[in-house]
Amino acid sequence: MKIAICIKQVPDSWAEKKMAAGVLDRANVDAVLNDLDEYAVEEGLRIVEANSPTKEAGEGSGHSITLISMGPERATEAIRKALSMGADDAILISDMALAGSDALATSLVLAEVIKKGNYDLVLCGTESTDARMSVVPAMIAQRLAWAQLTFAGKVKVDLAASSVEIERVTEFGNQVMSAKFPAVLSVIEKINEPRYPSFKGIMAAKKKTITTISLADTGVAASSVGSSAAWSAVKDALPRPARGAGVKFTDDGHGGEKLVEFLVEKRLA
Amino acid sequence: MSTVIFLVDHAGGKVAKATGELATFAKTIGESVAIVFAANPAEIVSQLNTFSVDKVITATGDWDKNGAAAIADGLSQIIAAKKPNALLITSSANGKEIAGRVAVITNSGIITDAIGVDKELITTQSVFGGSTTVHSVVTTGTPIITLRANSIEPVATTSTPPVEEFAVTLSEAAKLATITSATPVVKGGRPDLTEAAIVVSGGRGTNGDFKPVEELADALGAAVGASRAATDAGWYPHSHQVGQTGKTVSPQLYVAAGISGAIQHRAGMQTSKMIVAINKDPEAPILELADFAVVGDLFNVLPQATAQIIARKG
Numbered sequence A: 001m002k003i004a005i006c007i008k009q010v011p012d013s014w015a016e017k018k019m020a021a022g023v024l025d026r027a028n029v030d031a032v033l034n035d036l037d038e039y040a041v042e043e044g045l046r047i048v049e050a051n052s053p054t055k056e057a058g059e060g061s062g063h064s065i066t067l068i069s070m071g072p073e074r075a076t077e078a079i080r081k082a083l084s085m086g087a088d089d090a091i092l093i094s095d096m097a098l099a100g101s102d103a104l105a106t107s108l109v110l111a112e113v114i115k116k117g118n119y120d121l122v123l124c125g126t127e128s129t130d131a132r133m134s135v136v137p138a139m140i141a142q143r144l145a146w147a148q149l150t151f152a153g154k155v156k157v158d159l160a161a162s163s164v165e166i167e168r169v170t171e172f173g174n175q176v177m178s179a180k181f182p183a184v185l186s187v188i189e190k191i192n193e194p195r196y197p198s199f200k201g202i203m204a205a206k207k208k209t210i211t212t213i214s215l216a217d218t219g220v221a222a223s224s225v226g227s228s229a230a231w232s233a234v235k236d237a238l239p240r241p242a243r244g245a246g247v248k249f250t251d252d253g254h255g256g257e258k259l260v261e262f263l264v265e266k267r268l269a
Numbered sequence B: 001m002s003t004v005i006f007l008v009d010h011a012g013g014k015v016a017k018a019t020g021e022l023a024t025f026a027k028t029i030g031e032s033v034a035i036v037f038a039a040n041p042a043e044i045v046s047q048l049n050t051f052s053v054d055k056v057i058t059a060t061g062d063w064d065k066n067g068a069a070a071i072a073d074g075l076s077q078i079i080a081a082k083k084p085n086a087l088l089i090t091s092s093a094n095g096k097e098i099a100g101r102v103a104v105i106t107n108s109g110i111i112t113d114a115i116g117v118d119k120e121l122i123t124t125q126s127v128f129g130g131s132t133t134v135h136s137v138v139t140t141g142t143p144i145i146t147l148r149a150n151s152i153e154p155v156a157t158t159s160t161p162p163v164e165e166f167a168v169t170l171s172e173a174a175k176l177a178t179i180t181s182a183t184p185v186v187k188g189g190r191p192d193l194t195e196a197a198i199v200v201s202g203g204r205g206t207n208g209d210f211k212p213v214e215e216l217a218d219a220l221g222a223a224v225g226a227s228r229a230a231t232d233a234g235w236y237p238h239s240h241q242v243g244q245t246g247k248t249v250s251p252q253l254y255v256a257a258g259i260s261g262a263i264q265h266r267a268g269m270q271t272s273k274m275i276v277a278i279n280k281d282p283e284a285p286i287l288e289l290a291d292f293a294v295v296g297d298l299f300n301v302l303p304q305a306t307a308q309i310i311a312r313k314g
Helices: A035-050 A073-085 A103-117 A136-144 A199-207 A255-265 B018-029 B041-048 B068-082 B093-106 B211-220 B228-232 B285-289 B298-313
Strands: A002-007 A009-011 A031-033 A064-070 A089-093 A121-125 A147-158 A163-170 A173-180 A183-187 A210-213 A232-239 A247-250 B003-007 B031-038 B055-060 B086-090 B110-117 B123-127 B132-138 B144-147 B163-165 B178-184 B198-202 B223-226 B253-257 B274-279 B292-295
Touching (some): A002 A035, A031 A035, A035 A121, A035 A147, A064 A073, A073 A089, A073 A210, A121 A136, A136 A183, A136 B068, A147 B068, A147 B093, A255 B274, A255 B292, B003 B018, B018 B031, B018 B144, B031 B068, B055 B068, B068 B093, B086 B093, B110 B132, B211 B253, B211 B298, B223 B228, B274 B285, B274 B298, B285 B292
Parallel strands (some): A002 A121, A064 A089, A121 A183, B003 B086, B055 B163, B086 B144, B198 B253, B253 B274
Antiparallel strands (some): A009 A031, A163 A173, A232 B132, B110 B123
16 A cells, blocks of 8 residues: 655744735744644554554555655655654655645645555645645545545545545534545544654654655646746735723622623623 | 625535525625535525525535535536636535635635625635735636635525526546445534634633533523633533634634633634633733633633523523
């Protein structure tokens, strides 16, 4: 089984984010592995471990896990972290022409790279904590014409049948969905508890291969990606006016009553 | 005149409240056309009579079988045939996936999580935890815009719009994933978190006791939310988590009880019209954000407020 896991380096979600020239200013904030992608990495490892004669991922397992990421050179930091969890190798698509790419362009590039890898399963997190659109996994599935099994809270792979079944968890309830390989999955954060990289894993990750490729290597035209090719344009981005200073007081035993008075005055109760 | 189509969101035979908002947005832009994918469209269409709808297009079929892929395929065929000026969809997990696929199929730009769209199809989004307001416009194809629930007050009208049946022939690619069983969310007496006009949330300060939070929510007819600290501790179901990795809500009133207000939580509730916070810690960041803040113990303040509301109702 060949598994690909899409990961992204994002600004630390604890950091304050600002816009620069209509896009998120990424250069001036700490960057980390998107924490929702860690669940995808963990789930990929668990799928391999469950189907490995050695009960471990890696060479003896007969399966492989390749990380695929699009981003600047410094994204290798986030990739190393996922490699140290246990993934086998990685492909980084890095090109100045990709800067400012939107979800449509990102999914286009990722789909082209996935196409060349002959994978059975592609795993993603449900969203990146920076853009938060949550559409890239669905777009990749559409572009590849592969089955889309997203928002999985449980994943069951049947290797003999080349099929996968998930429990999709959404606000409308749960659904059991199944499909034959190849399929694109996204996993929710309650699916597992991502492992911490072990010392051995961190050392091993230093020797693992990260293949950096350019946009030209993917076969996608430069005119289809980047900010100039975006399918939508930001007209302006303004800091939201600060909320007017509110009423703040210390509970004197009548806090609840005063709260209700406020709500009544605002016609909210 | 512009024509704007919007996807009617329904589950268990009931049309979602947020669909009325899409109709209202569509009507402010031009001709408002509702798209209904259902096994029995008549049951759904009859509920659209109070919305701002000029026309209904129905596609009869087993739409519960293949999920987002099938509906996206159907919508794309309707776009190809009817050439509308825009497509509006509610910003749910499912809605955004459908929108994303339609964008790929029709080679169109997509804007998600908008809180407004005007006559010129310029959208408003609130990003980075509500700290920045962004105006954008789709520049390629048919603008596909997903709108958050509670973005506009739906205009109620009475109309009996004409209904047209549209025949969709699903592509093989849309049938690759099959839904074999579904368990709808067991509805309590409370409204849906993302649709509720009022949300009362509890955090670490509840110490696992959500009773005062739930009682205030019920007195206000509100939904119950929770911070990540509370759901991670197993005090409240994950489906109620508000924040960066949970739901984004923008109700008329958000009550945060025992929630400190970390940036991740604020990202999920900062666009609420009115914020009330109760926290023991006078330094809690949520108090600075609140329109009305009480420094105090939620176990005293909430029950007192609940009793007061019940007393007022008589």
